[in-house]
Amino acid sequence: MSPRSLPGFPHxxxxxxxxxxxxxxxxARAVLWGIGQDFTTSYRPGTRFGPGRIREASYGIxxxxxxxxxxxxxxxxxxxxxxxxxxGDVQESLRRAEEVARRLFADGKLSLMMGGEHLxxxxxxxxxxxxxxxxxxxxxxxxxxxxxxxxxxxxLSHATVMRRCLDFLPAQNLYQFxxxxxxxxxxxxGTSRCHLFPHQVLEPLWQVIPTLGxxxxxxxxxxxxxxxxxxxxxxxxxxxxxxxxxxxDAVLAMRGxxxxxxxxxxxxxxxDQTDRTPVLAAKLIREAILAFA
Numbered sequence: 001m002s003p004r005s006l007p008g009f010p011h012x013x014x015x016x017x018x019x020x021x022x023x024x025x026x027x028a029r030a031v032l033w034g035i036g037q038d039f040t041t042s043y044r045p046g047t048r049f050g051p052g053r054i055r056e057a058s059y060g061i062x063x064x065x066x067x068x069x070x071x072x073x074x075x076x077x078x079x080x081x082x083x084x085x086x087x088g089d090v091q092e093s094l095r096r097a098e099e100v101a102r103r104l105f106a107d108g109k110l111s112l113m114m115g116g117e118h119l120x121x122x123x124x125x126x127x128x129x130x131x132x133x134x135x136x137x138x139x140x141x142x143x144x145x146x147x148x149x150x151x152x153x154x155x156l157s158h159a160t161v162m163r164r165c166l167d168f169l170p171a172q173n174l175y176q177f178x179x180x181x182x183x184x185x186x187x188x189x190g191t192s193r194c195h196l197f198p199h200q201v202l203e204p205l206w207q208v209i210p211t212l213g214x215x216x217x218x219x220x221x222x223x224x225x226x227x228x229x230x231x232x233x234x235x236x237x238x239x240x241x242x243x244x245x246x247x248x249d250a251v252l253a254m255r256g257x258x259x260x261x262x263x264x265x266x267x268x269x270x271x272d273q274t275d276r277t278p279v280l281a282a283k284l285i286r287e288a289i290l291a292f293a
Contacts, residue, residue, distance in 0.1 A: 006025065006080065006081070008103065009080065009081075009100060009103065011083055011084050011096040011099065011100065012033070012080055012081045012082065012083060012084065012100060013081050013082050013083075013084050014079075014080070014081030014082075015052065015055075015081060015082070016052075016055050016056070017055065017079040018032050018054075018055050018058045018077075018079045018282075018285070019055075019058035019059050019061075019063060019072065019282075019286075020063050020071075020072035020073055021077060021078060021079040022076050022077060022078050023078075024076075024078065025078045025080070027076060028076050028077050028078035028109065029075070029076050029077065029109070029110060029293045030075070030076075030077040030078070030109065030110035030111075030112055030289055030292070030293035031077065031078050031079075031080050031104055031109045031110070031111060031112065032077060032078070032079045032080065032112045032113075032114070032285070032289075033079070033080040033081060033082065033083070033100065033104075033111070033112070033113055033114070034050070034051025034052070034054075034055075034081070034082035034083070034113065034114040034115070034116065035051070035082065035083045035085065035093075035097050035113060035114070035115055035116040035120035036048040036049065036050065036051050036052070036082055036083075036085060036115075036116055037083075037085045037090075037093050037097075037115070037116045037117060037119070037120050038116065038117045038235070038268075039087075039088065039090050039093070039117070039119075040090065040117060040119055040151075040154065040156065040157040040158050040159075041117050041158060041235050042151065042152070042157070042158065042159060042235075042236070043235050043236045044234075044235045044236070044268060044271055045235065045268070046235065046268035046269065046270040046271055047115060047116055047117050047234075047235055047265070047266055047267060047268045048085075048116065049268070049269050049270060050114060050115055050116055050265070050266070050267035050268065050269060050278070050281070051082050051114040051115070051116065052082070053267070053269035053278040054114050054264070054267060054278045054281045054282050054285065055079070055282075056278070057275060057278040057279045057281070057282040058282040058285070058286070060275075060279055060282070061279065061282055061283055061286065063286075065286060065287060065290055067248055067252060067287060068252065068255075068287060068290045068291065070290045071290075072286060072289060072290070074290075075289050075290060075293045076293070077112070077289050077293050080100075080104075083096050083097045083100055084096065085097075090119075090156055091156075094119070094120070094122060094123045094156075095123070097120060097123040097124065098123035098124070098126055098127050101113075101123055101124040101126075101127035101128070101261075102127040102130065104127075105127055105128060105130075105131045105260070105261075106131070110259070110260065110261065110262075110292055110293055111124060111128075111260070111261035111262070111263075112261070112262055112263070112285060112288060112289065113261070113262070113263035113264075113265075114263065114264055114265070114267075114281070114285070115263060115264070115265030115266060115267070116265055116266075117158040117235070117265065117266060118142075118146060118158040118161045118220070118222055118265045118266055119156060119157060119158045119160075119161050120263075120265060121161055121165070121220045121263055121265060122156075122161050122164050122165060124218070124261060124263065125138060125165050125169065125218055125220075125261075126165075126168065128216070128218050128260060128261050129168055129169055132216040132260065134169075134170055134173070135215050135216055136169065136173060136215070136216050136217075136218060136260075137173050137175065137212055137215050137216065137217045137218070138162075138165060138169060138173055138174045138175070138217075138218050138220070139175050139177070139205075139208075139217060139218070139219045139220070139254075140162060140174065140175065140176045140177065140220050140222075141177050141178050141201065141219070141220070141221045141222065141225040141247065141250065142176065142177075142178060142179060142220075142221075142222040142224065142225050143178060143179065143180055143181050143222065143224040143225055143236075143238035143241055144159070144179065144181045144182055144222070144224070144236065144238065145162065145176060145179050145181070145182035145183075145186040145187065145190050145196065146158070146159055146160065146161045146162040146163065146182075146186075147160075147162050147163045147166075147182065147185075147186040147189050147190055147194075148160045148163060148182075148183065148185075148186060149163055158235075158266070162174060162176070166194075171193040171194050172193070172194065172195070174194040174195065175194070175195040175197075175208055176190060176194060176195065176196045176197060177197050177200065177201045177204060177205055177225070177250070178197070178199065178200070178201045178225040178241065178242055179196055179197065179198050179199070180198060180199050180238060180240050180241065181238045195208070199240070201225070201242050201246055201247070201250055202246055202249060202250060202253070205250055205253055205254075206253060209253065209254065209256070209257065212257060212258075214258045215258060216258050216260045217254075217257045217258055217259045217260065218259075218260060218261045218262070219254065219259055219261070219262040219263070219288075220262070220263050220265065221247070221262070221263065221264045221265070221284060222234075222265055222266045223264060223265065223266050223267050223277060223280070223281060224236060224237060224238055224241065224266055225241055225242060225247065226241050226242055226243065226244055226247055226280070227239065227240065227241035227242065227243065228241070230243055230244040230276070230280065231244070231267075231272075231276070231277045231280055232271065232272050232274070232276075232277060233267060233268050233269050233270070233271045233272025233276075233277030233278065234266050234267065234268055234271065234277065235266060235268050235271070236266075244280050244283075247284065248283070248284065248287055251284060251287045251288055251291055252287065252291065254291065254292075255291045255292070259291075259292040262288050262292065264281045264284055264285055264288075267281045
């Protein structure tokens, strides 16, 4: 299928849609889109193929959810397509992604993004911050703290993405769940300036949710927050993670929050011959649409 463009989005390529997506951008409450970039991946590459494979995997699950007891047919969401990244040019690719995200927030859409390496979260959070300012809360579900100032001399890396978000977002607005890997400096920075919860997800999340009120919330889910037994298709697997059911329960727990954006990143389908990683990602996105759209 040849790419289709949408007026007003010059850097988007539209291919196959996520299951049950609407064909009307104007009336859609939520917009699904992808950023297939993995230029700074430090261990095993392949997340550039994540968005496309997640879409394909969506047709292997049901429109109806036994978790939320709703169907995607009850919701109005649009699949925008993927950012046309410029291979090898990190800055230009991030600029294009930020341009798309800024348009989505200006149009009042709920942004649901699929990565790609975790660095692609940065331009979306930046665009959200431009709209919501210091009220914006960032909830990170991840195996890694991603708080390095630089990685191998590079300040723009999937290993530095949260630290780059804190270049503009107040550090106390960052809540990190499931973290179980990082440097000593990252641990000290996270525990002293952010809200870092090592290993655990559900228990601290339940404690945090009542404190957020109606503040705008951006949620970023690195698929490696799950144990590799549940999500082996990722570039930097880290043993000792949570179960897939725990992550689904976390999405369900956040239903009452004012979520303005969410992403699922670091799915590398070529590293999982069983396909359970993109299927899990598709299911998380389905639950996010049902919970927040």
